[in-house]
Amino acid sequence: MPAAAKSVMARAVSESSLLAGRLEFFDLQQPDMAKPSFTLALQAAGEAEDELLGAATLAHMAFAPAFSGDPERAEDARDKLHGARAFARRGSVSAEMLAWLDAVEAEVETRFGNTCRALELIAHAEEMYEQHDAEGNPSPPWLDWFSPTRLAGFKGNTLLAAGKGAAARETLERALAELPIEEIKQRAVYLADLASAAVLERDPEQACAYLEQALGQLGEQWYATAMDRVKDVRQTLREWDSLPQMRALDDHLYNWHTMISSLSA
Template sequence: MATNGNAALRAARQALGYRSQAALADALTEAARAIGLRIEVAARTVRRWESTDPPWPHPEHAAALEALFKRPITELGFTPPWPNGTDGRSPREPLSTNGNQKAGRYRRVVGGVELPAAVAKNYVAITVAHRGMYWSLPAKQLQRSVSDHARLGADLIPQIDVRATTTLARAVSESALLAGRLEFFDLQQPEEAQASFVLALQAAHEAADTLLGCAVLAHMAFIPAFSGEVKRAEEARERVRAARAFARRGEGNHELTAWLDAVEAEVETRFGNTRQALSLIRHAEQSYAQHDPQDRPSPEWLDWFSPTRLAGFKANTLISAGDGRLALETLRQVLDELPAESVKQRSVYLADAAAACVLDKLPEQACRFLEDALDGIGEYWYATTLDRIKAVRQDLRKWDSLPEVRALDERLYDWHTTVNSLSG
């Protein structure tokens, strides 16, 4: 019997009033932007989706489809590509956190046997362990483990006891978010980080966890912000707006609001809007002043932010604004208060202190801070720190004849730093 293509998607399109495939493509592009994804959906892509044998959509396209139609893409005529996804067994839906059926993706049980809920419990334990390991293990080693763990979890979601779906999906989202953080900040792999963040966003959707979705979207803003491309400014801002919408929906507390202010301040600083950035920092400080961790505790995964780290954001913005004196004063306090285990973050602040010294024409002191920062990345490699060290070294060119600057070059271009910087 002849078929008429993907009738489910075509009917859903027409039900929403989109008369043409091009109109749906435009609507999906807008839906993607509303959730922080910078993609363009073409009419020819929709044409393929409405064909007789539609391909499984790319993860970002899938997120846009689900955001627009408010239903899982398996209800739109798409067949999952995972094992036994086309064996004719009846799909099943995950449970929401309140025990009711929710509009997550349909699942198929591999081999007809569900994995026990204990698998999710064990998976969560590893996710929590990785969270703590971030502060002490080398990034390259940890990234491999965390990334594999996130992919494993994504594979397990269609197989797990439906009652454990939300728990597992939430842990998968956190693992993929951590993988993206490692890839972006520690290893400077923005394309890999983007893929990890998309997986984290999908898993947060599966768990119906809007605060995790907020965290992922805010991290996704860093990729265009750090690209150095002015034309990507609106892309970064759009993702911050999406993150704030998710935070409001999830009733995020004052600490989460302060972190979003700091993220937006970083974005605006990257695009030269230091006045607006400093205003955001002030608002973040006010939010923190209202934060009561006993009344409204933060999610356990929000371990990368604190009043001390907010001050670090502030100092970086002050440097961009040209206020070296206040930046250095702020950073000295930050370095005094920073926990001993925060080695990677300490190295960043040391590099920022060097930048503040350059603004105040203190080259010898800047070199001492940079030497300490190099000691830090010698212990725990952090690509973000090396970027900042090299930026300060460029600013030290007028003092190239100083013995301290020549000694700095010997450290900056030794075997360890050179090999690590070029090996990714």
Template sequence: MSRPAGNTRLKAARMAAGYNSQQALADAITKAAPKLGIRGLAVGVRQVRRWESATPPWPQPDVHRVLTHLLGQSMEDLGFTPPWGVERRQPETTAGHSSHRRLSGTRLASVPAQSATATQPASIGSDFEAITRSHRHLYWSVAPATLHPAVMEHARLGCALLPETANPTRRILAAALAESYLLAGRIEFFDLRQPDQASDTLLRALQAAGEADDSLLGSAVLAHMAFIPGWAGDRDAAVERMVAARAYARREDASSELWAWLDAVEAECETRCGNSRTALQLISHAEDTLAAGSERPTPVWMDWFSPVRLAAFKGNTQLKAGHYPQARESLGQVLNDLPPTSDKQRTVILGDLAAVEAADNRPEEACRYATQALDQLAITWYATGMDRVREVRRTLTPWQNEQCVRDLDDRLYDWGTTVSALQR
């Protein structure tokens, strides 16, 4: 018998904001109130538990103010129903209008709760899931700026259908919706370098995973959310989200591949925050986890990780740690082992190999790898790969009068590459 889902919207927003327990949110509300000019307000864990129940009571005005301040969403978006009722959002009639709203920074609609009656057939879940699966496959070859609008419109369709379904179809639909939002968030963060928009989209993915009661999807979403502060150098926020991701993974006994990937994500965050030794320890633990294996299957949607990808994480960490011979060996092996469909990852590996050669005072080799990365980017755009090339060019400043660096500049700043980069 499945347990009641409760107010999954508030749970998702709490976890995304870094409050890993109900007590942590209660303490944060009590602490934030005086800063907002509210005196004498104290909230206990029992109250937060009531808010996260299936029928959350509408908070008092002062609590309302602090709660929306901390979590950055309206009360309706947090799963509360006001005593005076709630108006239905008007649907967006054209794709152009919805695109304008998205690009102008308007917050995405929350994942809706279940309605009183189900009007969609049982097949709607598998039908919606089939399109989500196709988008997952298309990600590896379709230009991100082309695929992203299609994924977002598909997610909006899922939000419209979700209130019209009942379990078990609802759980199937919600899980596919969570995966769609996760894919959109991945595109926004890794391909388009829009971390703020990715944060908002990933929060919707977490809400949908909560509606599906899919802890493994929730773990994957939270780990992706850790990348955002991790890449910005905010270690505390990244670690908090990784703690939450591991807690979710334990609920369904995750596969060895998922556990190893969580180590790899945390390792990259630690590397970005300057803690290479800790990162290498996490990579070593991930290698041991993969070697041990497990009987649990890896979710079909987790197609972004493999032993080769773990070696890529390792090579980057070795590079940042200054272990250049080891990084050269690891990354060179990855380049040989990458499957033909991993063109996006190939640009990152080529960029890291270029960085190794630049750090080892070999500018000609660095320029050769960087040029290969640019050749691949001309075929398959990947903002993270371009970031790697630009980082390498900055390190080549001592050799900027060398012919190889001038040739790289001609390639890096030709008409097509410059316009393409600025467009994105």
């Protein structure tokens, strides 16, 4: 096979495997299933000598140890991100992709309790976006999952983890307003996070309203990551179980469709 054709094919395999890994990890929440996909994506990126695809794959591989909840896996996640940044430096990386790497690292640090560091990374990502030159140094076409609105979502979630309910709510409200209508899965995530902000502000009725909206989005398009956030927020509402809004929420949360979808994921 000619070298040029081999490179094109390897890049296609890498991109498709990266997408498969994203679906397996975020949509199905099957990290063991996603690992071979990400490994193949990295191998194919190497065959294509595509440093940016390699960086993106390594950054995605950092999510598994970060989402595990095991503090002993923190260095594994950070090592993957160090590798991702090394690959990115060797490629013609855009400011937007650097912002995404900052956001991924912020997510990792948030999950390991380092919210101060995470907020510093978010601030740096915002600076990177201000420098982004979409014409002079564009991002790869496959980086279509990231945007300033998605960055705001990362920021809102980190502010929640830091206990900054009002700041999180303001950030997430703006992100939700700017989110394209077709991004149903991400809308469900933002609504669940807004519910979490309402809990921090001691407003259980508003939290229930946001969770009901999130469940409505999940009824249109299932997304295991969003459902996990909905359930996490529901657990924080236990002291208000006697409210009629809570009983209505549980009727929606524990119906046939939601339960079967949860068990099938």
